[in-house]
Amino acid sequence: MSEPLRIALAGLGTVGGGVIRLIETNAALIARRAGRPIAITAISARNRSKDRGVDLSRYAWEDDMVILGERPDVDVVVELVGGADGPALALARTTFEAGKALVTANKAMIAHHGLELATRAEAAKVAFKFEAAVAGGIPAIKGLREGAAANRIERVYGILNGTCNYILSTMEDTGRDFADVLAEAQAKGYAEADPTFDIDGIDAAHKLSILSSIAFGTAIDFRNVTATGIRRVLAADIAQADALGYYIRLIGMAETEVDEAGNRRLFQRIHPHLVHRDHPLAHVDGATNAVVAEGNFVGRLLFQGAGAGDGPTASAVVADLIDIARGDVGAPFSIPVSELDAAAPADTGHRRGKAYLRFTVADRPGVLAEITAAMRDAGVSIESLIQKGRAGEDSDQVLVAMVTHEGPESAIAEAMRLLEGSASLSAPPLVMHILEE
Amino acid sequence: MSEPLRIALAGLGTVGGGVIRLIETNAALIARRAGRPIAITAISARNRSKDRGVDLSRYAWEDDMVILGERPDVDVVVELVGGADGPALALARTTFEAGKALVTANKAMIAHHGLELATRAEAAKVAFKFEAAVAGGIPAIKGLREGAAANRIERVYGILNGTCNYILSTMEDTGRDFADVLAEAQAKGYAEADPTFDIDGIDAAHKLSILSSIAFGTAIDFRNVTATGIRRVLAADIAQADALGYYIRLIGMAETEVDEAGNRRLFQRIHPHLVHRDHPLAHVDGATNAVVAEGNFVGRLLFQGAGAGDGPTASAVVADLIDIARGDVGAPFSIPVSELDAAAPADTGHRRGKAYLRFTVADRPGVLAEITAAMRDAGVSIESLIQKGRAGEDSDQVLVAMVTHEGPESAIAEAMRLLEGSASLSAPPLVMHILEE
Structure with a gap:
């Protein structure tokens, strides 16, 4: 020996x-x-x-x-x-x-x-x-850097924060609201006393910036990861998503694209999504993490496992040590730093997809007409609209949710701008993207 | 360069x-x-x-x-x-x-x-x-050999044959029977003209024998993989499993155990299982493969992706080439061949679990009493019993399915022996193991 x-x-x-x-x-x-x-x-x-x-x-x-x-x-x-x-x-x-x-x-x-x-x-x-x-015990970096190394990676995304996933799936299982589940998670030690890094998507953004560098050969660009957390997700949103065949998950997603001038651009976003029940990420529950890489030859790869905890994290640390003991001294980001591409952040307006929009509104005539008019004026096509019950037992507010047809994100942003400052809305609307099967 | x-x-x-x-x-x-x-x-x-x-x-x-x-x-x-x-x-x-x-x-x-x-x-x-x-484009060998290298692997199992999984999930989606779906899969090129290797679990057994060697440091022992395929799974079994909260999947599973004499033994089996809907393998559909490794520190890791096809398989081949180009000349089975342990095959009788049993019986009084008496005499405890409809439109046969409480596999084998040759059974019973969450 x-x-x-x-x-x-x-x-x-x-x-x-x-x-x-x-x-x-x-x-x-x-x-x-x-x-x-x-x-x-x-x-x-x-x-x-x-x-x-x-x-x-x-x-x-x-x-x-x-x-x-x-x-x-x-x-x-x-x-x-x-x-x-x-x-x-x-x-x-x-x-x-x-x-x-x-x-x-x-x-x-x-x-x-x-x-x-x-x-x-x-x-x-x-x-x-x-x-x-990244992703605790899951060999996600190895999976990208080595397992999928033969592929141009077209997209890398996943569930990168166990605390958020625990909270969302507990809300899903119990019908309880965010603040209540967070408090319990803190009491049990599953969430930090100051949960900001987890709940607001910053921890996931750190991880996504590392994954996207390895996946795309781009320089790490954490500052341009757009991060929205899960604070504003209501139990009612989860119930509504479920009725439509979706589960709500905080998804970190990265892609590259080429802009009109021919330059490569990097898209990186942490955002709560409605995930279709036939997508493998829909069934990732509790504190589990999962990373999906889509390659031009391999198709969709999924790596899933415990995203935190002493055992899983130690497993990943010692796997690195075993690689080093075996002689692996490869480029940390798969290709040498000098060859990494300093891609500018992508403009997201032209991204196309379906979205879930939820409004908290005053319960009076004309509110729905105002919202739908804004949608029409912004060119957002509504696939289904659900006027729901009151926002809370003693509330005079009503929740209205809708799912849009596929369209550009810029149209949704425009509709939100049109509604900004409207007296009918008692809180800013919640926009979640939809990840289909 | x-x-x-x-x-x-x-x-x-x-x-x-x-x-x-x-x-x-x-x-x-x-x-x-x-x-x-x-x-x-x-x-x-x-x-x-x-x-x-x-x-x-x-x-x-x-x-x-x-x-x-x-x-x-x-x-x-x-x-x-x-x-x-x-x-x-x-x-x-x-x-x-x-x-x-x-x-x-x-x-x-x-x-x-x-x-x-x-x-x-x-x-x-x-x-x-x-x-x-193994498992086409999925870096399952890398995941075990390197990603999980710090762990004692306690169990490795998964969906290792895309053809079988395609057939089972199509039966599930359409309610059609095995022969019908197989014929269609053959026509589409998803199944071979001679489907024996896939359908009877031999292909999966090849893959499992490789995975278990790497996972446990045991010498490859393909000849002692027990393989049962999916030919005898009926649409009615799938419907029944669904009603109970399970999906039927062909699972390859390997574990090691220590026998009474203190010797390490290797358990390797390909068998259709009822997989609980909260287990990640339940949602692996179509020709997708998935490998689960459970380690003593990392817990449960899942690797999922396309199990066959030119693109995914080429991706895995070229990943190996990239590893070689980078200088990886490690032991093929993770540890040198001379250190691999020649473990004898495990005795399965003492394995404990729940099982699904389905009988095709003559539709006459006393048949159910005969079956349940055999269960009682063998010490098999029945959790639920479903007397179902006729085996086919023109059939005078009836299907009876049951789920047992957790117990030793030897008891089920004994019950099957007691019923062997019974005039009441018009076909050998189908036994499937149950993989809980």
């Missing part, structure tokens, strides 16, 4: 503890599959004395985690600290400067600094891997 | 043509991702003059495909001839003898000779890859 691959672990939270447990529990089979043992040599975390339920005494301790990257007894640094900047970024830079490989689960750092770090890794000819940063 | 990876192509049927089209169509992006171009240098097929819709004049031609393995201008041979033995096997041996890598889609050859070939490849220190042999 060859020399062990020696790793240093920065960050001993849930995932860090999971990585230690995994490497200890499955040590023998990992060594067989990797062709050499994977051995933890040094660790670092903010608090040395905290009880983490694992014996840390056999590993060297560093108070300053950045030092891990410089230790001569370390081949790979595993960064599980989190945060786009700060110590995680300092550690990553130091690691590459010292000519060592880096494995991380830090989606925010990659979304913000991935190109800089990949450039450093490529210059140092060392591995830089981050399977755990 | 480095030197091209030079490949020779043996077999120019549907998949061979797909590989040529893919390598030509996506040449630029393949070169970028692989770090070097992939160039076809030589080809061979049975019939040189057949029009295949692609220009073959730029490639050297060999009448004897085995010569491809010896050509000095070839780095990798791609074998797409098929057949467990014969020219395919001769070519594979020659290729490794000449110190060249081999990529193949030939599941039968791997199921029968995979260990011998992997031994040769390992001795020659060359790559031997066969992603296209």
